[in-house]
Amino acid sequence: MAAPKKGRRSPGAQGHPGRALAGILVALVALTGAMFVSGDTTPRLGIDLAGGTSITLTAHNPPGQPNAINPTNMNTAVNIINRRVNGLGVTESEVQTQGSDNIVVNIPKGTNSDQAAKQVGTTARLYFRTVVTEAAGAPTPSPSSSPSTSPSGKATGKPSSGKGTTPSPSATTQGRAVTDALKNPGAGGKPATPSAPATPPTTPGTSSLASVPPAVQKQFAELDCTKPAQRSQAGANATATDTTVGCSQDGKAKYILGPSQVDGKDVTSAKAVFDTQQGSGWTVSLGFNSHGANRFTDVTSQLAKQQPPNNQFAIVLDNQVVSSPSVSQPITGGQAEIYGSFTQQSAEDLANVLSYGALPLSFSISDRTTVSPQLGGEQLQGGLIAGAVGLALVVLYLLAYYRGLSFVAVVSLIVSAVLTYTIMALLGRAIGFALNLPAVCGAIVAIGITADSFIVYFERIRDELRHGRSLAPSVQRAWPRARRTILVSDFVSFLAAAVLFIVSVGKVQGFAFTLGLTTLLDVVVVYLFTKPLMTLLARRKFYAQGHPWSGLNPKSLGVQAPLRRGRRPARPEAKEA
The missing domain is CATH 1.20.1640.10 (Multidrug efflux transporter AcrB transmembrane domain)
Incomplete structure (x- = not known):
């Protein structure tokens, strides 16, 4: 065997x-x-068990687009808002249309509802505009192009401080094309199909008060950015090709802004980064597609030749100036970083909104209620x-x-x-x-x-x-x-x-x-x-x-005992009767 x-x-x-x-x-x-x-x-727990916040957003047609509210744009807005809410770390949220012009967002308890309400309805229209002039946020008798009035012209490139410090070109370090506000790591941009602007962009750096329409100059003089109502409406009806006015987010500065030179749609990525090398704190890193990278290089090359404040580049998000850094060198490579007085939360909020794109419609919060569990x-x-x-x-x-x-x-x-x-x-x-x-x-x-x-x-x-x-x-x-x-x-x-x-x-x-x-x-x-x-x-x-x-x-x-191997018993013989 x-x-x-x-x-x-x-x-x-x-x-x-x-x-x-x-x-x-x-x-x-x-x-x-x-x-x-x-x-x-x-x-x-989800919103049905723990309760939460229900936000109703009402859609509005953008300027010049009377028929923009349609099922296609509403569904696109729902998808973008859903991604934004999930970007906050929220799941089990509900984003759905209600009627023809409303979107309802239900957010479970435990989420910062104020933060969510701010982000879900933000249109995130991002433009890079040239600065014609700037002044303190309060009303002024007449606009002035003197750099001494620049509240954001500090060599550190921080957001508007209202101190009126004149920028110093010598403060720019080697390899940093924008004074502590934008820098060029030199990475390549992500290829994408370029979209031609509706009209040829104005050559940056050549704008002056003489070229600004009188109506815009009057609006600038009367604008009071310290009032939230005026700050939110400044430049609201302007298109990308218009010369318009704008306010800084804190209301301490106001601007006359030239036409958009780079559209936010050309931004392919945005993320919050903590800068440990330069010690600048939290920044927002931006990446452009090939079209945006080329435009950005051309614009910064022209701005670097101008004098303050015409060498400034205003980053305008939803009609408010996020930052207005001055340019001293061309920025090439399709990568840039926004510096400023960012906290981790504010940098992540801005990157989150920019990452998921602009809403096709503008929205206002028409109702906000607390849902009981x-x-x-x-x-x-x-x-x-x-x-x-x-x-x-x-x-x-x-x-x-x-x-x-x-x-x-x-x-x-x-x-x-x-x-x-x-x-x-x-x-x-x-x-x-x-x-x-x-x-x-x-x-x-x-x-x-x-x-x-x-x-x-x-x-x-x-x-x-x-x-x-x-x-x-x-x-x-x-x-x-x-x-x-x-x-x-x-x-x-x-x-x-x-x-x-x-x-x-x-x-x-x-x-x-x-x-x-x-x-x-x-x-x-x-x-x-x-x-x-x-x-x-x-x-x-x-x-x-x-x-x-x-x-x-x-x-x-019903288990039967296993049979043992051996001789079978003999059958009994039949007896005779």
Whole structure:
């Protein structure tokens, strides 16, 4: 008889179940510890369970576009606003149209609603305009081009300070084309199809007060940027090719601005960066496409030849001047950075708005209300009661039918529940996952999926016992057949959850995400906990000898004793009558 090959396990081999159990217990302890260390001991709740803020935005036609409010532009605005809200780290938010000209944004509790309200309706129209002149924000008798009135002409390039410091060209360091306000790292721009402007841009640096229309000069003289109402309306009706007026964001400076030289649509990327090398604090890094990079190079080359304030470049966001740095050298390469008195939050806010593009319409906040979680709380309570009743029925069924084996199933369900809870709590901070009512329903449905995996395995073990095998080999021989069935079933459930997550929107995605997560955890628990635990229990006398309460009693399973090999008994001869 040939000797068995080395390295191949027999069907009755037990493996190392203790290692698998130790591994999943270590994972449980690590996840629980991370949950308490991070302070996220409860899952983040969605707006239907925790309440939040509901913001209604009303659309307005841009100047010169009376028919801009249409379904196409409204849907585009919804997509942009949705990305902006998610950029704040918010998920489970709802962004949808209401009627023909309204968009409703529902943001869960725990988010800075003021910050969200400021960003969701911002049109983010970004222009790079030349500065004709600037002055203090209060009304002036007549405009002046004297650089001594420049509140933002400091050599450090900080936003408007109102001190009227004259810029010094000598303060510009080598390789920095704009005095502490823009710099050129020299990276290439991302190629894109250039879009020709409606009219040829005015040559920068040649504007003077003589070329400014009298109406604009009068508007500039009467403009009071210290008043928020006037500051928000300054230059609101101007197009990209108009000479207009503008205010700094803090209202301490006002400007006469020439036509736009570079459109914000040519910005391909924007991100907040902390400058550790120059010690300038938080900055916003901008990247231009090929068309914007070429225009930016041409404009800065012309501005570098001018005298203050005509060498300044105003970065105008939604009709307000974010920064007005002076140019001393051409900026090439399609990359620049906006410097100023940015905090981390303000830099991230600006980068977030610019990253997701400009809205095709202008919006105003027409309503802002606080959503109460009372209705959702009542529904959650009802859902949890239903889930508890369903779980109790499953446990009772397991106890009545599987008896001792129900211990394995119940402990496995507890392990799966702990893993699901800790992961959901940690995902709230990691990806902004919020638990809503449909997500709770997905978790309840997962109870049946997990219990079904245990039942499949138990029935395979019983089938092996009915063939006359002992428990330990039955546990090992039943596993490959049960494993295939469990994997196929879980794959179908996960595929359905993935498709539902992709094609659905809003709260339904919460259901799909939870269902997919719990399906994956079912595979992990069955592999690393249920099967190893069953292997260890098979060595216990209570289960191995088929105790009546073990759920593996040979009599209740109808197990027949195996036949012994030997001579068959002779048939009795028939007797004569």
